[in-house]
Structures are given as structure tokens and as C-alpha cells.
Amino acid sequence: MSEIKKFMYVNRKAPYGTIYAWEALEVVLIGAAFEQDVSLAFMDDGVYQLIKGQDTTGIGMKNFSPTYSALGDYEITKIYVEKESLEERGLTLDDLQHLVWEDEDEDWAEKDSIRLVSRSELADVLATQDVLFNF
Amino acid sequence: MAMLHLVNKSPYDACSLDTASSIMQGDDSLLLIEDGVYAAVKGGKAAARLEGLKISVLGPDLAARGIGKDKLIDGVTVVDYAGFVDMVEANDKVQSWL
Numbered sequence: 001m002s003e004i005k006k007f008m009y010v011n012r013k014a015p016y017g018t019i020y021a022w023e024a025l026e027v028v029l030i031g032a033a034f035e036q037d038v039s040l041a042f043m044d045d046g047v048y049q050l051i052k053g054q055d056t057t058g059i060g061m062k063n064f065s066p067t068y069s070a071l072g073d074y075e076i077t078k079i080y081v082e083k084e085s086l087e088e089r090g091l092t093l094d095d096l097q098h099l100v101w102e103d104e105d106e107d108w109a110e111k112d113s114i115r116l117v118s119r120s121e122l123a124d125v126l127a128t129q130d131v132l133f134n135f
Numbered sequence: 136m137a138m139l140h141l142v143n144k145s146p147y148d149a150c151s152l153d154t155a156s157s158i159m160q161g162d163d164s165l166l167l168i169e170d171g172v173y174a175a176v177k178g179g180k181a182a183a184r185l186e187g188l189k190i191s192v193l194g195p196d197l198a199a200r201g202i203g204k205d206k207l208i209d210g211v212t213v214v215d216y217a218g219f220v221d222m223v224e225a226n227d228k229v230q231s232w233l
Contacts, residue, residue, distance in 0.1 A: 015200065016169070016170070017143070045170075048145075053201040054199060054200060055201070058198050061199065089147065089176060090177055090180075090206075
């Protein structure tokens with residue numbers, strides 16, 4: 001594979017009501033093996049996926065939310081969260097997991113993966129992608 | 136003749152909460168389950184829909200989604216599965232807004 005493409009995964013569903021969120025995560029992790037330039041966006045109900053402190057013991061489903069913190073190890077370092085979607089739902093960045101990645105070029109300095117963006121900023125990010133995957 | 140209304144969809148993704156809340160009357164109560172629990176989050180746009188209604192939320196679904204009880208609007212009762220059964224028993228009918 002010669003040409004590196006910009007892959008964007010757009011997540012718009014809440015985590016447990018449908019299988020979309022989990023499936024997206026599976027595809028993202030598989031896709032990470034192909035060494036493309038990967039970004040993730042969380043908007044609309046997708047922002048619920050990143051809420052910290054999820055505990056699924058009472059509903060008999062797998063809690064896949066810890067997997068988001070592993071994305072940095074797969075060199076997925078650009079996670080866009082839409083500001084309007086958070087606000088509409090009564091949420092702030094503090095309600096979400098603190099996702100980080102380690103920068104090899106700066107002595108493995110820990111950096112934030114989440115970038116809080118407005119809807120218009122997200123539109124600009126989407127416009128620069130080569131491929132969009134929607135979940 | 137009290138009715139129990141169940142809503143299991145996110146209010147930001149479906150219109151079932153709008154329909155349920157506008158059709159509720161008298162002693163009817165609303166139980167939010169699954170993605171429906173997001174409606175009861177304080178500061179969310181959907182919370183306004185719940186004003187003046189008798190609201191319960193299923194605790195295990197809240198916990199799964201990482202929504203602490205401190206994040207809920209005032210006046211909401213958190214119930215477990217046994218409480219869910221009690222509510223079904225206490226009402227004459229159940230309307231599930233799938």
C-alpha cells in the first residue's frame with residue numbers, strides 16, 4: 001500500500017441501544033492495521049459513547065468503553081467531539097473519558113486526543129477527508 | 136385508569152418521548168429505560184419535556200451509560216428491575232413507545 005488516505009469514522013449513535021457504536025470500534029481497530037491517517041468524530045448521540053464511568057454489570061452487556069482509551073496505542077490521535085452535541089445533552093468535556101496518546105517525536109509526551117470542535121469546524125475537518133465511514 | 140408509559144429511545148434521536156409526554160394524562164407515569172434515560176439528564180434540551188410528569192428511570196440502564204444520579208433533573212425516581220415490575224403491576228395498562 002503506497003498512498004496514505006485520510007479515513008474519518010463518524011459516530012452518531014448512543015453506545016448500548018444499538019450495535020453501531022461497538023461495530024464502529026471494531027472496524028476502527030481493524031482499519032488501524034492498514035496504517036492510514038485515521039480520525040474519529042463523535043456528534044449527536046455519538047458523544048454518549050465517550051462518557052466516563054460506564055458500568056454495564058446491571059444490563060448483561062459488554063462494557064466496551066475502556067477500548068476508547070486504547071486508541072492512542074493504535075496511533076489514532078485525532079478524536080473530534082462536537083461542542084453543540086454535548087451542550088444540547090447537558091454534557092461537558094468533564095463528563096467524558098480523558099483520552100491521550102504518546103508523542104514519539106517528543107519523548108513520548110502524553111497529549112490529549114480529544115479535540116472539542118464546533119459544528120462548522122467539524123464541517124471543515126470532514127471536507128478534508130478522503131473516505132468517510134458512518135456509524 | 137392509570138397508564139405506565141415506557142420510552143426506550145434517546146429523545147435526541149427519536150420522537151417517542153415527545154409523543155409519550157404529550158399524550159400522558161391524569162395519574163399516568165413515565166418510565167425511561169435503555170437510551171430513553173438520557174432524557175432525564177439535567178441541562179439537556181429534552182429535560183423540559185418532562186416537566187410536571189411523574190418520572191422514573193431504570194437504574195441499571197443509567198449505570199451502563201455512565202449517568203450518575205447527581206446528573207439527573209430533580210424529582211426523578213430511580214428504580215431497579217423489581218421496581219419496574221412493581222410499576223407494571225400498579226398500573227392498569229402499559230404503553231410501550233417503541
